[in-house]
Amino acid sequence: MAILSKPDVPRFSVDVYQNAYLPEGAREVNAVVTVTASGGATLSGPAGSGGGPDAAVVIMVDCSGSMDYPPAKMRGAREATAAAIDTLRDGVRFAVVAGTHVAREVYPGDGRLAAAGPETRAQAQQALRRLTAGGGTAIGAWLRLADRLLSSADATIRHGVLLTDGRNEHETPERLTAALEHCAGRFTCDARGVGTDWEVKEVTQIASALLGTADIVADPEHLAADFTSMMETAMGKGVADVALRLWTPAGARVRFVKQVAPSVEDLTDRRTGAGPRAGDYPTGSWGDESRDYHVCVEVPPADIGREMLAARVSLVVPRADGGADALGAQGLVRAVWTDDLAASTSLDPQVAHYTGQAELAEAIQQGLEARKAGDMDAATAKLGRAVQLAGLSGNADTAKLLSKVVDVVDEAAGTVRLKTKVAEADEMTLETRSTKTVRVTRRPNEQ
Structure with a gap:
């Protein structure tokens, strides 16, 4: 596989931390894999700065009736969305969706995305002033509209921002789950709950499924700062759809793969096959950053003095043709059986x-x-x-x-x-x- 090499893509490295020594008969190998991306182009910056990969962003704003109680929530949502639009680089394509029991395009409309620039930012902020609260909440519909809009652009980075203040009461949990399953892998999404009337498990479910972040903004006055920070992070992404690829030898089995920093996220059940004895675990979009993953592999037991490769870790980006481009970094997880009690019982x-x-x-x-x-x-x-x-x-x-x-x-x-x-x-x-x-x-x- 070719190594992906573009000027605006960060370089990746993989480091493995483990105690490779096992007592006789032991089968479980644990390792922490640190993935670091660095040296990409300076992608974030004030509005108007150029550079960076093609990106598309859809901001989904809750406009249900509860957003008017108190009125500061709706006002804060308008101001936060305007601040996020101000943070977009010139040329980034974007749209704003008003979410109630249906999803409605606020700007630019007609199933299109606008290219960020002085004129479109001003037009979008004018459209935001007309946002009013009324109706129910059906978040799955918001996500599906965001997906259609993002799919209309051939963008490297596809990102959503979702704000809600209430529970998803106007569609079944199954419809939301189906929408998340449809959107997973198509775009990432940060989710925020404003106030205290929303359901934590719904917001974290959205962020988890779409490999984004979840948080509470209890005071609407803090929304603009939070949205600005989120958008700056999104503008700093240089490569999308990175997967952690694990190869294991015959007889070995991956027990789990979990992201453990900067947050805990179990990726085990998200594995997709990648050829004989290999599987890919999605990690989303990357800028200049570092994350840690806990990998646990079950290997066949072996005699004292035996050593084996328990897993090979690499990073890939899938291609439309079903193949994948390697990101040029890998790490090895080892297993060594020993009768040295101190070595085999020491916890990394x-x-x-x-x-x-x-x-x-x-x-x-x-x-x-x-x-x-x-x-x-x-x-x-x-x-x-x-x-x-x-x-x-x-x-x-x-x-x-x-x-x-x-x-x-x-x-x-x-x-x-x-x-x-x-x-x-x-x-x-x-x-x-x-x-x-x-x-x-x-x-x-x-x-």
């Missing part, structure tokens, strides 16, 4: 750290679910464990969010008391951001 610090981060996210989600269900004993135990794990891993941001839901008695022991009164925004923020992780602190002699 990278693997240990991210195993704890994944457990932290799970403990928060289970603790909040138990709290909502009225099982206060289970909620106390799970959120106490979360406090303990946040302290052990140095995840100060999550620890701060937890402190708004529980009173910490003993962080090291995980002893907490549930707060009797918790602001809804604080609980939703903790749930929405529960999967965000901190990078492991690597020793100076590590790569």
Whole structure:
């Protein structure tokens, strides 16, 4: 396969961190794979700057009736969308969709995308002033219209931004799931919930399926800053549809592949075949950035002194003809069987750290679910464990969010008391951001 090489595409590198040593009879190999993209063109920047790959963006704005309560939400949504449009590079194609129980093109209309420039930005912002709230919420319809609009442009980067303030009450969960399955791999999408009347699981489901980010913006006054930041990140992307390719030898089986930084995202069930004993796991669009993945492979047991290649990790971008272009980076996951007890029982610090981060996210989600269900004993135990794990891993941001839901008695022991009164925004923020992780602190002699 050819190595993809273009001036505006970042260069990729792969580093593998693991303890390769296994005791006799052991079969499970764990590794943290760090993928780094660097050296791409300076793609982000103020409106009017050129350069960068072809990109298309659709902004989906909730215009359901609840957006008028309070009126600051609708005003904040208009201002945030205008700020996002201001952040687009000249030439980036874009559209704005108003979402209610139906999806409606606000600008430019007629199933088209506009090319960003001084005139089209002004026209779009004029159209935004006419946005009003009324109607219901059917997010699957919004996503399908965004997909049709993005598909009309031959763009390298296809990105959506979705804002909602309410639950998806005017279509069934199955229709939303079907829309997400249709759109997956066709564009990425960042999702935001404004206020506190929306459903966290719906917003995170959208971001997860479409390989974007999810967050809460409790105060509509903060929407413009958040939208500007999101769009700057989107404008910094240089290559789309990157897949993590895993090859394993005969007799080996991939148990799981999880993104573990900057957030936890299980990619295991998203595997697509890529020839004999190989599979691709989607990672979305990349700019200059670094992400970590936890790979677990089950290998056939072997005798002491035996060594084998447990997995080969590479990066590819699929082509329309069914093939793929290699991004010129790979890493090797090894297995070595030994009778040295110290070597085989030593936990790699990278693997240990991210195993704890994944457990932290799970403990928060289970603790909040138990709290909502009225099982206060289970909620106390799970959120106490979360406090303990946040302290052990140095995840100060999550620890701060937890402190708004529980009173910490003993962080090291995980002893907490549930707060009797918790602001809804604080609980939703903790749930929405529960999967965000901190990078492991690597020793100076590590790569």
